[in-house]
Amino acid sequence: MPGVLVLAEHRRKAIQSITFEMLSRGREVAAQLKKEVSVVLLGHQVQAFAQELAKVAHKVYVIDDKRLENFNAELYQKALVPFMKDLKPTLTLIGHTSCGMDLAPALAVELGFPLVTDCIALERQGKKVVATRQVYGGKINVRVSAPSAQQGMATIRQAAFPPAEPNLAGGIVSVPSPLTEDIDYKKFLEYVEVAAGDVDITASNVLVAIGRGIKEQKNVQMAQDLAAALGGVLACSRPVVDAGWLPHDRQVGSSGKNVKPKLYIALGISGAFQHVAGLRGVETVIAVNKDANAPIFSVAQYGIVGDLFKVIPVLKDKLLEMKK
Ligand SMILES: Cc1cc2nc3c(=O)[nH]c(=O)nc-3n(C[C@H](O)[C@H](O)[C@H](O)COP(=O)(O)OP(=O)(O)OC[C@H]3O[C@@H](n4cnc5c(N)ncnc54)[C@H](O)[C@@H]3O)c2cc1C
Known part of the structure:
Protein backbone atom coordinates (compact mmCIF):
# COMPACT_ATOMS: atom_id res chain seq x y z
CA MET A 1 0.00 0.00 0.00
CA PRO A 2 1.69 3.28 -1.12
CA GLY A 3 1.69 6.26 1.23
CA VAL A 4 1.19 8.84 -1.48
CA LEU A 5 -0.28 8.50 -4.95
CA VAL A 6 0.21 11.33 -7.47
CA LEU A 7 -1.95 11.67 -10.58
CA ALA A 8 0.28 12.55 -13.53
CA GLU A 9 -0.95 15.41 -15.68
CA HIS A 10 0.16 15.58 -19.29
CA ARG A 11 -0.84 17.54 -22.33
CA ARG A 12 0.35 17.67 -25.91
CA LYS A 13 3.20 15.20 -25.54
CA ALA A 14 4.60 16.71 -22.32
CA ILE A 15 4.22 15.92 -18.64
CA GLN A 16 3.06 19.09 -16.90
CA SER A 17 5.45 20.55 -14.29
CA ILE A 18 2.78 20.28 -11.55
CA THR A 19 3.31 16.49 -11.67
CA PHE A 20 6.98 16.83 -10.66
CA GLU A 21 6.11 19.47 -8.04
CA MET A 22 3.56 17.14 -6.41
CA LEU A 23 6.08 14.31 -6.52
CA SER A 24 8.76 16.31 -4.68
CA ARG A 25 6.54 17.01 -1.67
CA GLY A 26 4.76 13.67 -2.09
CA ARG A 27 8.08 11.88 -1.70
CA GLU A 28 8.86 13.72 1.51
CA VAL A 29 5.42 13.04 3.02
CA ALA A 30 5.61 9.38 1.96
CA ALA A 31 9.02 9.11 3.64
CA GLN A 32 7.54 10.60 6.84
CA LEU A 33 4.82 7.94 6.63
CA LYS A 34 7.55 5.35 6.05
CA LYS A 35 5.87 4.43 2.78
CA GLU A 36 6.49 4.91 -0.92
CA VAL A 37 5.29 7.43 -3.47
CA SER A 38 3.60 6.15 -6.61
CA VAL A 39 2.30 7.90 -9.66
CA VAL A 40 -0.65 6.88 -11.81
CA LEU A 41 -0.44 7.75 -15.49
CA LEU A 42 -3.53 7.61 -17.68
CA GLY A 43 -3.15 7.97 -21.44
CA HIS A 44 -2.42 6.19 -24.66
CA GLN A 45 1.05 5.09 -25.79
CA VAL A 46 2.66 6.91 -22.87
CA GLN A 47 5.60 4.56 -22.26
CA ALA A 48 8.11 7.40 -22.61
CA PHE A 49 6.26 9.36 -19.91
CA ALA A 50 6.27 6.28 -17.67
CA GLN A 51 10.05 6.00 -18.02
CA GLU A 52 10.49 9.69 -17.20
CA LEU A 53 8.26 9.34 -14.13
CA ALA A 54 10.08 6.21 -12.93
CA LYS A 55 13.03 8.52 -12.19
CA VAL A 56 10.97 10.46 -9.64
CA ALA A 57 8.59 7.86 -8.14
CA HIS A 58 9.00 4.43 -6.58
CA LYS A 59 6.29 2.98 -8.79
CA VAL A 60 4.50 4.14 -11.94
CA TYR A 61 1.09 2.62 -12.67
CA VAL A 62 0.09 3.01 -16.31
CA ILE A 63 -3.50 2.70 -17.51
CA ASP A 64 -3.23 2.74 -21.30
CA ASP A 65 -6.42 3.19 -23.28
CA LYS A 66 -7.09 5.06 -26.53
CA ARG A 67 -10.07 6.67 -24.78
CA LEU A 68 -7.67 8.24 -22.25
CA GLU A 69 -5.47 9.90 -24.87
CA ASN A 70 -6.77 13.35 -23.92
CA PHE A 71 -7.94 14.42 -20.48
CA ASN A 72 -11.61 13.79 -19.78
CA ALA A 73 -12.68 14.01 -16.13
CA GLU A 74 -15.52 11.50 -16.52
CA LEU A 75 -13.32 8.85 -18.13
CA TYR A 76 -10.46 9.52 -15.72
CA GLN A 77 -12.87 9.00 -12.83
CA LYS A 78 -14.18 5.73 -14.28
CA ALA A 79 -10.62 4.49 -14.73
CA LEU A 80 -9.31 5.69 -11.37
CA VAL A 81 -12.05 4.50 -8.99
CA PRO A 82 -11.47 0.72 -9.28
CA PHE A 83 -7.69 1.25 -9.39
CA MET A 84 -7.68 3.39 -6.24
CA LYS A 85 -10.05 1.08 -4.37
CA ASP A 86 -7.57 -1.67 -5.05
CA LEU A 87 -4.40 0.31 -4.28
CA LYS A 88 -5.72 2.09 -1.14
CA PRO A 89 -3.24 5.04 -1.03
CA THR A 90 -3.16 6.99 2.22
CA LEU A 91 -2.96 10.34 0.40
CA THR A 92 -3.76 11.10 -3.24
CA LEU A 93 -2.42 14.30 -4.82
CA ILE A 94 -3.95 15.92 -7.91
CA GLY A 95 -2.89 19.24 -9.48
CA HIS A 96 -5.03 22.27 -8.65
CA THR A 97 -5.25 22.93 -12.37
CA SER A 98 -8.28 23.19 -14.63
CA CYS A 99 -8.07 19.40 -15.16
CA GLY A 100 -7.60 18.63 -11.45
CA MET A 101 -10.43 20.94 -10.40
CA ASP A 102 -12.69 19.20 -12.91
CA LEU A 103 -11.82 15.74 -11.61
CA ALA A 104 -10.96 15.79 -7.89
CA PRO A 105 -14.30 16.73 -6.24
CA ALA A 106 -16.36 14.05 -8.02
CA LEU A 107 -13.60 11.46 -7.59
CA ALA A 108 -13.34 12.21 -3.84
CA VAL A 109 -17.11 11.95 -3.42
CA GLU A 110 -17.30 8.62 -5.23
CA LEU A 111 -14.44 7.20 -3.16
CA GLY A 112 -15.72 8.73 0.09
CA PHE A 113 -12.41 10.58 0.66
CA PRO A 114 -12.08 13.95 2.39
CA LEU A 115 -10.70 16.50 -0.12
CA VAL A 116 -8.63 19.59 0.63
CA THR A 117 -8.24 21.87 -2.39
CA ASP A 118 -5.58 24.37 -3.51
CA CYS A 119 -2.97 23.31 -0.95
CA ILE A 120 0.30 25.21 -0.66
CA ALA A 121 1.92 23.01 2.00
CA LEU A 122 1.64 19.46 3.31
CA GLU A 123 3.21 17.91 6.36
CA ARG A 124 2.83 14.94 8.59
CA GLN A 125 1.89 15.63 12.21
CA GLY A 126 1.68 12.54 14.36
CA LYS A 127 -0.56 10.14 12.49
CA LYS A 128 -2.28 12.73 10.33
CA VAL A 129 -1.30 14.71 7.24
CA VAL A 130 -1.92 18.44 7.64
CA ALA A 131 -2.51 20.56 4.55
CA THR A 132 -2.21 24.36 4.35
CA ARG A 133 -4.53 26.33 2.09
CA GLN A 134 -5.32 30.01 1.79
CA VAL A 135 -8.65 31.69 2.45
CA TYR A 136 -9.94 35.25 2.02
CA GLY A 137 -7.98 35.71 -1.20
CA GLY A 138 -4.72 34.61 0.40
CA LYS A 139 -4.92 36.79 3.50
CA ILE A 140 -5.12 33.89 5.94
CA ASN A 141 -3.47 30.47 5.83
CA VAL A 142 -5.54 27.67 7.35
CA ARG A 143 -4.26 24.25 8.28
CA VAL A 144 -6.64 21.41 7.57
CA SER A 145 -6.62 17.73 8.49
CA ALA A 146 -9.06 14.86 8.57
CA PRO A 147 -7.88 13.00 11.69
CA SER A 148 -10.39 10.16 11.53
CA ALA A 149 -9.96 9.42 7.80
CA GLN A 150 -7.80 6.49 6.74
CA GLN A 151 -7.41 7.94 3.25
CA GLY A 152 -7.56 11.46 1.84
CA MET A 153 -7.10 13.59 -1.25
CA ALA A 154 -5.61 17.03 -1.88
CA THR A 155 -5.25 19.27 -4.90
CA ILE A 156 -1.93 21.12 -5.02
CA ARG A 157 -1.39 24.68 -6.22
CA GLN A 158 1.05 25.09 -9.10
CA ALA A 159 4.57 26.26 -8.19
CA ALA A 160 3.96 25.58 -4.48
CA PHE A 161 6.86 23.08 -4.42
CA PRO A 162 10.09 22.68 -6.40
CA PRO A 163 10.19 19.82 -8.94
CA ALA A 164 11.36 16.38 -7.75
CA GLU A 165 14.95 15.37 -8.49
CA PRO A 166 15.18 12.53 -11.04
CA ASN A 167 17.20 10.24 -8.76
CA LEU A 168 15.03 7.11 -8.40
CA ALA A 169 14.72 3.96 -10.47
CA GLY A 170 11.08 3.09 -9.91
CA GLY A 171 9.19 0.17 -11.38
CA ILE A 172 6.57 0.47 -14.11
CA VAL A 173 3.36 -1.51 -13.65
CA SER A 174 0.79 -1.87 -16.41
CA VAL A 175 -2.81 -1.79 -15.14
CA PRO A 176 -5.56 -3.09 -17.47
CA SER A 177 -8.02 -0.35 -18.39
CA PRO A 178 -11.41 -0.90 -16.77
CA LEU A 179 -13.13 1.24 -19.45
CA THR A 180 -15.61 -0.70 -21.54
CA GLU A 181 -17.21 2.08 -23.53
CA ASP A 182 -16.68 5.68 -24.62
CA ILE A 183 -18.96 8.49 -23.44
CA ASP A 184 -20.65 10.78 -25.89
CA TYR A 185 -21.90 13.52 -23.57
CA LYS A 186 -18.44 14.98 -22.88
CA LYS A 187 -15.79 14.84 -25.57
CA PHE A 188 -12.37 16.29 -26.25
CA LEU A 189 -12.61 18.43 -29.39
CA GLU A 190 -9.35 20.35 -29.84
CA TYR A 191 -6.66 22.30 -28.09
CA VAL A 192 -6.90 26.03 -28.58
CA GLU A 193 -3.46 27.64 -28.65
CA VAL A 194 -2.74 30.76 -26.63
CA ALA A 195 -2.48 33.72 -28.99
CA ALA A 196 0.88 33.77 -30.79
CA GLY A 197 3.50 36.16 -29.43
CA ASP A 198 2.34 35.88 -25.82
CA VAL A 199 5.01 35.20 -23.23
CA ASP A 200 4.72 32.49 -20.60
C1 LIG B 1 -9.65 40.04 -5.38
C2 LIG B 1 -8.35 40.76 -5.65
C3 LIG B 1 -7.39 40.09 -6.41
C4 LIG B 1 -6.18 40.73 -6.68
N1 LIG B 1 -5.24 40.06 -7.42
C5 LIG B 1 -4.04 40.65 -7.62
C6 LIG B 1 -3.02 39.96 -8.34
O1 LIG B 1 -3.20 38.84 -8.83
N2 LIG B 1 -1.83 40.58 -8.50
C7 LIG B 1 -1.56 41.82 -8.00
O2 LIG B 1 -0.45 42.32 -8.17
N3 LIG B 1 -2.52 42.49 -7.32
C8 LIG B 1 -3.74 41.93 -7.13
N4 LIG B 1 -4.70 42.64 -6.47
C9 LIG B 1 -4.43 44.04 -6.11
C10 LIG B 1 -3.61 44.19 -4.84
O3 LIG B 1 -4.48 44.24 -3.73
C11 LIG B 1 -2.79 45.49 -4.85
O4 LIG B 1 -3.66 46.57 -5.04
C12 LIG B 1 -1.73 45.51 -5.94
O5 LIG B 1 -0.93 44.35 -5.90
C13 LIG B 1 -0.84 46.73 -5.75
O6 LIG B 1 0.00 46.84 -6.84
P1 LIG B 1 1.36 47.67 -6.73
O7 LIG B 1 2.21 47.09 -5.68
O8 LIG B 1 1.90 47.76 -8.10
O9 LIG B 1 0.82 49.12 -6.37
P2 LIG B 1 0.88 49.93 -5.00
O10 LIG B 1 0.36 49.12 -3.87
O11 LIG B 1 0.25 51.23 -5.28
O12 LIG B 1 2.44 50.09 -4.73
C14 LIG B 1 3.28 50.87 -5.51
C15 LIG B 1 4.63 50.87 -4.84
O13 LIG B 1 5.55 51.56 -5.63
C16 LIG B 1 6.43 52.27 -4.79
N5 LIG B 1 6.99 53.36 -5.57
C17 LIG B 1 6.35 54.45 -6.07
N6 LIG B 1 7.21 55.21 -6.77
C18 LIG B 1 8.42 54.60 -6.71
C19 LIG B 1 9.70 54.91 -7.24
N7 LIG B 1 9.93 56.00 -7.99
N8 LIG B 1 10.74 54.07 -6.97
C20 LIG B 1 10.54 52.96 -6.20
N9 LIG B 1 9.34 52.63 -5.66
C21 LIG B 1 8.29 53.43 -5.93
C22 LIG B 1 5.57 52.71 -3.63
O14 LIG B 1 6.35 52.97 -2.47
C23 LIG B 1 4.63 51.53 -3.46
O15 LIG B 1 5.13 50.62 -2.51
C24 LIG B 1 -5.92 42.04 -6.18
C25 LIG B 1 -6.90 42.67 -5.41
C26 LIG B 1 -8.08 42.04 -5.16
C27 LIG B 1 -9.10 42.76 -4.32
Whole structure:
Protein backbone atom coordinates (compact mmCIF):
# COMPACT_ATOMS: atom_id res chain seq x y z
CA MET A 1 0.00 0.00 0.00
CA PRO A 2 1.69 3.28 -1.12
CA GLY A 3 1.69 6.26 1.23
CA VAL A 4 1.19 8.84 -1.48
CA LEU A 5 -0.28 8.50 -4.95
CA VAL A 6 0.21 11.33 -7.47
CA LEU A 7 -1.95 11.67 -10.58
CA ALA A 8 0.28 12.55 -13.53
CA GLU A 9 -0.95 15.41 -15.68
CA HIS A 10 0.16 15.58 -19.29
CA ARG A 11 -0.84 17.54 -22.33
CA ARG A 12 0.35 17.67 -25.91
CA LYS A 13 3.20 15.20 -25.54
CA ALA A 14 4.60 16.71 -22.32
CA ILE A 15 4.22 15.92 -18.64
CA GLN A 16 3.06 19.09 -16.90
CA SER A 17 5.45 20.55 -14.29
CA ILE A 18 2.78 20.28 -11.55
CA THR A 19 3.31 16.49 -11.67
CA PHE A 20 6.98 16.83 -10.66
CA GLU A 21 6.11 19.47 -8.04
CA MET A 22 3.56 17.14 -6.41
CA LEU A 23 6.08 14.31 -6.52
CA SER A 24 8.76 16.31 -4.68
CA ARG A 25 6.54 17.01 -1.67
CA GLY A 26 4.76 13.67 -2.09
CA ARG A 27 8.08 11.88 -1.70
CA GLU A 28 8.86 13.72 1.51
CA VAL A 29 5.42 13.04 3.02
CA ALA A 30 5.61 9.38 1.96
CA ALA A 31 9.02 9.11 3.64
CA GLN A 32 7.54 10.60 6.84
CA LEU A 33 4.82 7.94 6.63
CA LYS A 34 7.55 5.35 6.05
CA LYS A 35 5.87 4.43 2.78
CA GLU A 36 6.49 4.91 -0.92
CA VAL A 37 5.29 7.43 -3.47
CA SER A 38 3.60 6.15 -6.61
CA VAL A 39 2.30 7.90 -9.66
CA VAL A 40 -0.65 6.88 -11.81
CA LEU A 41 -0.44 7.75 -15.49
CA LEU A 42 -3.53 7.61 -17.68
CA GLY A 43 -3.15 7.97 -21.44
CA HIS A 44 -2.42 6.19 -24.66
CA GLN A 45 1.05 5.09 -25.79
CA VAL A 46 2.66 6.91 -22.87
CA GLN A 47 5.60 4.56 -22.26
CA ALA A 48 8.11 7.40 -22.61
CA PHE A 49 6.26 9.36 -19.91
CA ALA A 50 6.27 6.28 -17.67
CA GLN A 51 10.05 6.00 -18.02
CA GLU A 52 10.49 9.69 -17.20
CA LEU A 53 8.26 9.34 -14.13
CA ALA A 54 10.08 6.21 -12.93
CA LYS A 55 13.03 8.52 -12.19
CA VAL A 56 10.97 10.46 -9.64
CA ALA A 57 8.59 7.86 -8.14
CA HIS A 58 9.00 4.43 -6.58
CA LYS A 59 6.29 2.98 -8.79
CA VAL A 60 4.50 4.14 -11.94
CA TYR A 61 1.09 2.62 -12.67
CA VAL A 62 0.09 3.01 -16.31
CA ILE A 63 -3.50 2.70 -17.51
CA ASP A 64 -3.23 2.74 -21.30
CA ASP A 65 -6.42 3.19 -23.28
CA LYS A 66 -7.09 5.06 -26.53
CA ARG A 67 -10.07 6.67 -24.78
CA LEU A 68 -7.67 8.24 -22.25
CA GLU A 69 -5.47 9.90 -24.87
CA ASN A 70 -6.77 13.35 -23.92
CA PHE A 71 -7.94 14.42 -20.48
CA ASN A 72 -11.61 13.79 -19.78
CA ALA A 73 -12.68 14.01 -16.13
CA GLU A 74 -15.52 11.50 -16.52
CA LEU A 75 -13.32 8.85 -18.13
CA TYR A 76 -10.46 9.52 -15.72
CA GLN A 77 -12.87 9.00 -12.83
CA LYS A 78 -14.18 5.73 -14.28
CA ALA A 79 -10.62 4.49 -14.73
CA LEU A 80 -9.31 5.69 -11.37
CA VAL A 81 -12.05 4.50 -8.99
CA PRO A 82 -11.47 0.72 -9.28
CA PHE A 83 -7.69 1.25 -9.39
CA MET A 84 -7.68 3.39 -6.24
CA LYS A 85 -10.05 1.08 -4.37
CA ASP A 86 -7.57 -1.67 -5.05
CA LEU A 87 -4.40 0.31 -4.28
CA LYS A 88 -5.72 2.09 -1.14
CA PRO A 89 -3.24 5.04 -1.03
CA THR A 90 -3.16 6.99 2.22
CA LEU A 91 -2.96 10.34 0.40
CA THR A 92 -3.76 11.10 -3.24
CA LEU A 93 -2.42 14.30 -4.82
CA ILE A 94 -3.95 15.92 -7.91
CA GLY A 95 -2.89 19.24 -9.48
CA HIS A 96 -5.03 22.27 -8.65
CA THR A 97 -5.25 22.93 -12.37
CA SER A 98 -8.28 23.19 -14.63
CA CYS A 99 -8.07 19.40 -15.16
CA GLY A 100 -7.60 18.63 -11.45
CA MET A 101 -10.43 20.94 -10.40
CA ASP A 102 -12.69 19.20 -12.91
CA LEU A 103 -11.82 15.74 -11.61
CA ALA A 104 -10.96 15.79 -7.89
CA PRO A 105 -14.30 16.73 -6.24
CA ALA A 106 -16.36 14.05 -8.02
CA LEU A 107 -13.60 11.46 -7.59
CA ALA A 108 -13.34 12.21 -3.84
CA VAL A 109 -17.11 11.95 -3.42
CA GLU A 110 -17.30 8.62 -5.23
CA LEU A 111 -14.44 7.20 -3.16
CA GLY A 112 -15.72 8.73 0.09
CA PHE A 113 -12.41 10.58 0.66
CA PRO A 114 -12.08 13.95 2.39
CA LEU A 115 -10.70 16.50 -0.12
CA VAL A 116 -8.63 19.59 0.63
CA THR A 117 -8.24 21.87 -2.39
CA ASP A 118 -5.58 24.37 -3.51
CA CYS A 119 -2.97 23.31 -0.95
CA ILE A 120 0.30 25.21 -0.66
CA ALA A 121 1.92 23.01 2.00
CA LEU A 122 1.64 19.46 3.31
CA GLU A 123 3.21 17.91 6.36
CA ARG A 124 2.83 14.94 8.59
CA GLN A 125 1.89 15.63 12.21
CA GLY A 126 1.68 12.54 14.36
CA LYS A 127 -0.56 10.14 12.49
CA LYS A 128 -2.28 12.73 10.33
CA VAL A 129 -1.30 14.71 7.24
CA VAL A 130 -1.92 18.44 7.64
CA ALA A 131 -2.51 20.56 4.55
CA THR A 132 -2.21 24.36 4.35
CA ARG A 133 -4.53 26.33 2.09
CA GLN A 134 -5.32 30.01 1.79
CA VAL A 135 -8.65 31.69 2.45
CA TYR A 136 -9.94 35.25 2.02
CA GLY A 137 -7.98 35.71 -1.20
CA GLY A 138 -4.72 34.61 0.40
CA LYS A 139 -4.92 36.79 3.50
CA ILE A 140 -5.12 33.89 5.94
CA ASN A 141 -3.47 30.47 5.83
CA VAL A 142 -5.54 27.67 7.35
CA ARG A 143 -4.26 24.25 8.28
CA VAL A 144 -6.64 21.41 7.57
CA SER A 145 -6.62 17.73 8.49
CA ALA A 146 -9.06 14.86 8.57
CA PRO A 147 -7.88 13.00 11.69
CA SER A 148 -10.39 10.16 11.53
CA ALA A 149 -9.96 9.42 7.80
CA GLN A 150 -7.80 6.49 6.74
CA GLN A 151 -7.41 7.94 3.25
CA GLY A 152 -7.56 11.46 1.84
CA MET A 153 -7.10 13.59 -1.25
CA ALA A 154 -5.61 17.03 -1.88
CA THR A 155 -5.25 19.27 -4.90
CA ILE A 156 -1.93 21.12 -5.02
CA ARG A 157 -1.39 24.68 -6.22
CA GLN A 158 1.05 25.09 -9.10
CA ALA A 159 4.57 26.26 -8.19
CA ALA A 160 3.96 25.58 -4.48
CA PHE A 161 6.86 23.08 -4.42
CA PRO A 162 10.09 22.68 -6.40
CA PRO A 163 10.19 19.82 -8.94
CA ALA A 164 11.36 16.38 -7.75
CA GLU A 165 14.95 15.37 -8.49
CA PRO A 166 15.18 12.53 -11.04
CA ASN A 167 17.20 10.24 -8.76
CA LEU A 168 15.03 7.11 -8.40
CA ALA A 169 14.72 3.96 -10.47
CA GLY A 170 11.08 3.09 -9.91
CA GLY A 171 9.19 0.17 -11.38
CA ILE A 172 6.57 0.47 -14.11
CA VAL A 173 3.36 -1.51 -13.65
CA SER A 174 0.79 -1.87 -16.41
CA VAL A 175 -2.81 -1.79 -15.14
CA PRO A 176 -5.56 -3.09 -17.47
CA SER A 177 -8.02 -0.35 -18.39
CA PRO A 178 -11.41 -0.90 -16.77
CA LEU A 179 -13.13 1.24 -19.45
CA THR A 180 -15.61 -0.70 -21.54
CA GLU A 181 -17.21 2.08 -23.53
CA ASP A 182 -16.68 5.68 -24.62
CA ILE A 183 -18.96 8.49 -23.44
CA ASP A 184 -20.65 10.78 -25.89
CA TYR A 185 -21.90 13.52 -23.57
CA LYS A 186 -18.44 14.98 -22.88
CA LYS A 187 -15.79 14.84 -25.57
CA PHE A 188 -12.37 16.29 -26.25
CA LEU A 189 -12.61 18.43 -29.39
CA GLU A 190 -9.35 20.35 -29.84
CA TYR A 191 -6.66 22.30 -28.09
CA VAL A 192 -6.90 26.03 -28.58
CA GLU A 193 -3.46 27.64 -28.65
CA VAL A 194 -2.74 30.76 -26.63
CA ALA A 195 -2.48 33.72 -28.99
CA ALA A 196 0.88 33.77 -30.79
CA GLY A 197 3.50 36.16 -29.43
CA ASP A 198 2.34 35.88 -25.82
CA VAL A 199 5.01 35.20 -23.23
CA ASP A 200 4.72 32.49 -20.60
CA ILE A 201 5.93 34.17 -17.40
CA THR A 202 5.59 30.86 -15.50
CA ALA A 203 8.37 29.34 -17.64
CA SER A 204 10.98 32.11 -17.30
CA ASN A 205 14.00 31.85 -14.98
CA VAL A 206 14.29 35.62 -14.64
CA LEU A 207 11.37 37.99 -14.19
CA VAL A 208 11.56 41.77 -13.91
CA ALA A 209 8.21 42.86 -12.51
CA ILE A 210 6.85 46.37 -12.45
CA GLY A 211 4.18 47.87 -10.25
CA ARG A 212 2.30 51.13 -9.96
CA GLY A 213 5.62 52.77 -9.04
CA ILE A 214 6.53 52.71 -12.75
CA LYS A 215 4.05 55.60 -12.96
CA GLU A 216 3.51 55.90 -16.75
CA GLN A 217 3.31 53.65 -19.77
CA LYS A 218 6.33 55.31 -21.40
CA ASN A 219 8.48 54.13 -18.47
CA VAL A 220 7.68 50.45 -19.08
CA GLN A 221 10.40 50.31 -21.75
CA MET A 222 13.21 50.94 -19.26
CA ALA A 223 12.11 47.89 -17.24
CA GLN A 224 11.83 45.92 -20.48
CA ASP A 225 15.44 46.90 -21.28
CA LEU A 226 16.58 45.69 -17.86
CA ALA A 227 14.73 42.39 -18.39
CA ALA A 228 16.41 42.01 -21.78
CA ALA A 229 19.85 42.72 -20.29
CA LEU A 230 19.21 39.89 -17.81
CA GLY A 231 17.82 37.53 -20.45
CA GLY A 232 14.50 37.67 -18.65
CA VAL A 233 10.89 38.56 -19.19
CA LEU A 234 8.71 41.43 -18.02
CA ALA A 235 5.91 40.72 -15.49
CA CYS A 236 3.76 43.06 -13.41
CA SER A 237 1.30 43.68 -10.61
CA ARG A 238 -2.41 44.20 -11.22
CA PRO A 239 -2.54 48.02 -11.48
CA VAL A 240 -0.22 47.82 -14.50
CA VAL A 241 -2.71 45.49 -16.21
CA ASP A 242 -5.67 47.62 -15.11
CA ALA A 243 -3.97 50.65 -16.68
CA GLY A 244 -3.60 48.68 -19.94
CA TRP A 245 0.22 48.95 -19.96
CA LEU A 246 0.78 45.17 -20.08
CA PRO A 247 -1.59 42.30 -20.92
CA HIS A 248 -3.18 40.17 -18.21
CA ASP A 249 -0.96 37.18 -18.98
CA ARG A 250 1.95 39.17 -17.42
CA GLN A 251 0.16 39.61 -14.08
CA VAL A 252 1.57 37.84 -11.03
CA GLY A 253 -0.65 37.03 -8.05
CA SER A 254 -3.84 35.47 -6.83
CA SER A 255 -5.86 36.63 -9.83
CA GLY A 256 -2.83 36.35 -12.13
CA LYS A 257 -0.17 33.67 -12.34
CA ASN A 258 1.98 31.77 -9.85
CA VAL A 259 5.58 32.12 -10.96
CA LYS A 260 8.74 30.21 -10.07
CA PRO A 261 11.77 31.97 -11.56
CA LYS A 262 15.21 31.74 -9.99
CA LEU A 263 15.25 35.57 -9.83
CA TYR A 264 12.34 38.01 -9.41
CA ILE A 265 13.10 41.73 -9.41
CA ALA A 266 10.13 43.71 -8.07
CA LEU A 267 10.25 47.36 -9.13
CA GLY A 268 7.81 49.76 -7.48
CA ILE A 269 5.59 46.95 -6.18
CA SER A 270 4.29 47.37 -2.62
CA GLY A 271 3.89 43.64 -1.90
CA ALA A 272 0.14 43.34 -1.32
CA PHE A 273 -0.77 39.81 -0.23
CA GLN A 274 -2.62 39.17 -3.52
CA HIS A 275 0.63 39.83 -5.38
CA VAL A 276 2.90 37.94 -2.99
CA ALA A 277 0.56 34.92 -3.25
CA GLY A 278 2.02 34.33 -6.72
CA LEU A 279 5.65 34.37 -5.52
CA ARG A 280 5.81 31.20 -3.43
CA GLY A 281 7.90 29.33 -5.99
CA VAL A 282 10.47 32.13 -6.48
CA GLU A 283 14.04 31.36 -5.41
CA THR A 284 15.35 34.92 -4.93
CA VAL A 285 13.37 38.16 -4.73
CA ILE A 286 15.11 41.52 -5.11
CA ALA A 287 12.86 44.48 -4.32
CA VAL A 288 13.36 48.11 -5.27
CA ASN A 289 11.00 50.46 -3.51
CA LYS A 290 11.34 54.00 -2.21
CA ASP A 291 9.32 53.14 0.90
CA ALA A 292 11.46 51.26 3.43
CA ASN A 293 8.30 49.94 5.09
CA ALA A 294 6.83 48.42 1.92
CA PRO A 295 5.68 44.83 2.68
CA ILE A 296 7.57 43.52 -0.38
CA PHE A 297 10.77 43.78 1.68
CA SER A 298 9.49 41.10 4.06
CA VAL A 299 9.53 38.54 1.23
CA ALA A 300 12.70 39.84 -0.46
CA GLN A 301 16.15 38.36 0.14
CA TYR A 302 17.73 41.61 -1.13
CA GLY A 303 16.24 45.07 -1.04
CA ILE A 304 17.13 48.49 -2.36
CA VAL A 305 15.34 51.39 -0.69
CA GLY A 306 15.44 53.93 -3.47
CA ASP A 307 13.95 55.47 -6.56
CA LEU A 308 13.53 52.86 -9.29
CA PHE A 309 14.15 55.48 -11.95
CA LYS A 310 17.65 55.95 -10.54
CA VAL A 311 18.27 52.27 -9.77
CA ILE A 312 17.21 50.72 -13.12
CA PRO A 313 19.74 52.55 -15.36
CA VAL A 314 22.61 51.82 -12.97
CA LEU A 315 21.69 48.13 -12.79
CA LYS A 316 21.30 47.86 -16.54
CA ASP A 317 24.60 49.61 -17.31
CA LYS A 318 26.42 47.43 -14.79
CA LEU A 319 24.97 44.28 -16.36
CA LEU A 320 25.88 45.34 -19.88
CA GLU A 321 29.40 46.22 -18.69
CA MET A 322 29.79 42.79 -17.08
CA LYS A 323 28.76 41.14 -20.33
CA LYS A 324 31.52 42.86 -22.33
C1 LIG B 1 -9.65 40.04 -5.38
C2 LIG B 1 -8.35 40.76 -5.65
C3 LIG B 1 -7.39 40.09 -6.41
C4 LIG B 1 -6.18 40.73 -6.68
N1 LIG B 1 -5.24 40.06 -7.42
C5 LIG B 1 -4.04 40.65 -7.62
C6 LIG B 1 -3.02 39.96 -8.34
O1 LIG B 1 -3.20 38.84 -8.83
N2 LIG B 1 -1.83 40.58 -8.50
C7 LIG B 1 -1.56 41.82 -8.00
O2 LIG B 1 -0.45 42.32 -8.17
N3 LIG B 1 -2.52 42.49 -7.32
C8 LIG B 1 -3.74 41.93 -7.13
N4 LIG B 1 -4.70 42.64 -6.47
C9 LIG B 1 -4.43 44.04 -6.11
C10 LIG B 1 -3.61 44.19 -4.84
O3 LIG B 1 -4.48 44.24 -3.73
C11 LIG B 1 -2.79 45.49 -4.85
O4 LIG B 1 -3.66 46.57 -5.04
C12 LIG B 1 -1.73 45.51 -5.94
O5 LIG B 1 -0.93 44.35 -5.90
C13 LIG B 1 -0.84 46.73 -5.75
O6 LIG B 1 0.00 46.84 -6.84
P1 LIG B 1 1.36 47.67 -6.73
O7 LIG B 1 2.21 47.09 -5.68
O8 LIG B 1 1.90 47.76 -8.10
O9 LIG B 1 0.82 49.12 -6.37
P2 LIG B 1 0.88 49.93 -5.00
O10 LIG B 1 0.36 49.12 -3.87
O11 LIG B 1 0.25 51.23 -5.28
O12 LIG B 1 2.44 50.09 -4.73
C14 LIG B 1 3.28 50.87 -5.51
C15 LIG B 1 4.63 50.87 -4.84
O13 LIG B 1 5.55 51.56 -5.63
C16 LIG B 1 6.43 52.27 -4.79
N5 LIG B 1 6.99 53.36 -5.57
C17 LIG B 1 6.35 54.45 -6.07
N6 LIG B 1 7.21 55.21 -6.77
C18 LIG B 1 8.42 54.60 -6.71
C19 LIG B 1 9.70 54.91 -7.24
N7 LIG B 1 9.93 56.00 -7.99
N8 LIG B 1 10.74 54.07 -6.97
C20 LIG B 1 10.54 52.96 -6.20
N9 LIG B 1 9.34 52.63 -5.66
C21 LIG B 1 8.29 53.43 -5.93
C22 LIG B 1 5.57 52.71 -3.63
O14 LIG B 1 6.35 52.97 -2.47
C23 LIG B 1 4.63 51.53 -3.46
O15 LIG B 1 5.13 50.62 -2.51
C24 LIG B 1 -5.92 42.04 -6.18
C25 LIG B 1 -6.90 42.67 -5.41
C26 LIG B 1 -8.08 42.04 -5.16
C27 LIG B 1 -9.10 42.76 -4.32
